[in-house]
Each structure stands twice: as structure tokens, then as C-alpha cells.
Amino acid sequence: MKLIGTKIMIRELSFKDQEAFYEYGKNPNVGPQAGWKPFPNREVANQVLSGMILNKGTYAITLKTNPKLIGTISIYNYGIRKYNKVKSLGYSLNEAYWNKGIMTEAVRLIIQYVFEKTDCEVLEVGHHSDNYASKKVIEHCGFQYDGRLCKFKKLYDGRVVDADFYSMTREDYERKKKYE
Numbered sequence: 178m179k180l181i182g183t184k185i186m187i188r189e190l191s192f193k194d195q196e197a198f199y200e201y202g203k204n205p206n207v208g209p210q211a212g213w214k215p216f217p218n219r220e221v222a223n224q225v226l227s228g229m230i231l232n233k234g235t236y237a238i239t240l241k242t243n244p245k246l247i248g249t250i251s252i253y254n255y256g257i258r259k260y261n262k263v264k265s266l267g268y269s270l271n272e273a274y275w276n277k278g279i280m281t282e283a284v285r286l287i288i289q290y291v292f293e294k295t296d297c298e299v300l301e302v303g304h305h306s307d308n309y310a311s312k313k314v315i316e317h318c319g320f321q322y323d324g325r326l327c328k329f330k331k332l333y334d335g336r337v338v339d340a341d342f343y344s345m346t347r348e349d350y351e352r353k354k355k356y357e
């Protein structure tokens with residue numbers, strides 16, 4: 178898969194992304210917001226990357242002008258909804274690239290891909306309730322708010338977090354497309 182935007186590209190992950198993946202995933206400001214522990218060393222980062230490559234569904238985000246991985250975006254089966262045509266979205270970005278509209282563009286490209294190229298009927302996405310940057314990305318991309326799950330998850334560090342969930346149906350997407 179290869180998606181090309183105005184600032185970024187989304188492409189398949191590769192074992193060549195190991196160093197760039199470790200570089201951003203060791204940062205304690207990145208993983209915990211998405212529920213995962215910062216990578217303590219290269220070996221752990223490489224194991225996680227290998228798992229993502231094998232399991233499919235996670236893609237590399239790069240700038241258009243540079244093939245270096247700066248973030249990842251995943252389309253996966255989460256399972257809150259009991260319906261097989263639902264996909265969930267997850268993402269994270271190297272902190273050096275935050276607040277430049279990169280993830281908003283990446284999520285928009287993925288929305289288009291999911292509804293134009295697959296038979297997915299609902300795309301869902303969530304964020305820890307205190308993750309305001311992710312909330313903004315989701316709102317910018319036009320998802321509908323579904324609600325909050327209180328005490329959603331116990332994280333690796335023992336914190337129990339609330340999470341907010343959103344979705345976009347195929348009908349929402351088609352309606353949005355007409356008016357854009």
C-alpha cells in the first residue's frame with residue numbers, strides 16, 4: 178500500500194525502519210499517550226517492529242521528501258463493536274514532527290483508503306481522555322463522538338485511564354465526500 182498526500186506519504190513498514198522506529202518510540206512523551214511503554218532498548222523496538230510487519234495493518238508515515246519513518250498508523254480489529262466490518266485506527270508520531278498537521282493528513286488519507294478500497298463499514302478511533310492532541314486530530318477528520326468508557330484500561334504503569342471513542346460509518350463518509 179502507498180498513499181500520497183500533500184506533505185506526507187504512507188507506505189509499508191520495512192526492517193530498514195528499525196533505527197527510526199526506536200528513535201521515536203524510546204521517547205517517554207510518545208508511547209504512554211497511546212498506552213504502550215517507551216522502548217527500553219533497540220532489541221525491544223525491533224521485536225515490536227517485527228511483530229507489526231508480520232501481523233500487517235501497520236504502516237509507516239514519512240515526509241514526502243524523505244523516506245525516513247517518522248510515525249506509524251495502524252488499521253486493526255479491536256473488538257468493541259460486535260460486527261465484522263469494523264476497523265479501528267491507532268497512530269503515533271515522532272515528537273520532533275508534532276503540531277504540523279501531519280497526523281491529521283495521515284488519518285484523512287487512511288479514511289479515504291478504508292472506505293474507497295476495502296469493504297469496511299465503520300472506522301472507529303479512541304483516545305485517552307486527557308490526550309487533547311489526539312482528540313483534535315479525530316475532530317478535524319470528522320469522526321462522530323460515541324462516548325466515554327470510564328476506567329477503560331489499566332496501563333503498563335498501573336494508571337487506569339478513561340477513554341473517548343468516535344466512529345465514522347460508510348454513510349458518514351459518503352455524505353462528507355459530497356460536501357467537501
Ligand SMILES: CC(C)(COP(=O)(O)OP(=O)(O)OC[C@H]1O[C@@H](n2cnc3c(N)ncnc32)[C@H](O)[C@@H]1OP(=O)(O)O)[C@@H](O)C(=O)NCCC(=O)NCCS
Pocket residue numbers: 206207208210211268269270271274275276277278279280281282303304305308309310311313314
Ligand atoms: C496525537 C499525535 C499523533 C498528533 O499528531 P500531530 O501530527 O501533532 O497532530 P496534528 O498536528 O495533525 O494536530 C494536532 C492538533 O492538536 C493540537 N494540540 C496539540 N497539543 C495539544 C494540547 N495539549 N491541548 C490541546 N490541543 C493540542 C494542535 O494544536 C493541533 O490542532 P490544530 O490543528 O487545531 O492547531 C501526536 O501528538 C502523538 O504522536 N502523540 C503521542 C502518541 C499518541 O498520543 N497517539 C495517539 C493515541 S490515541
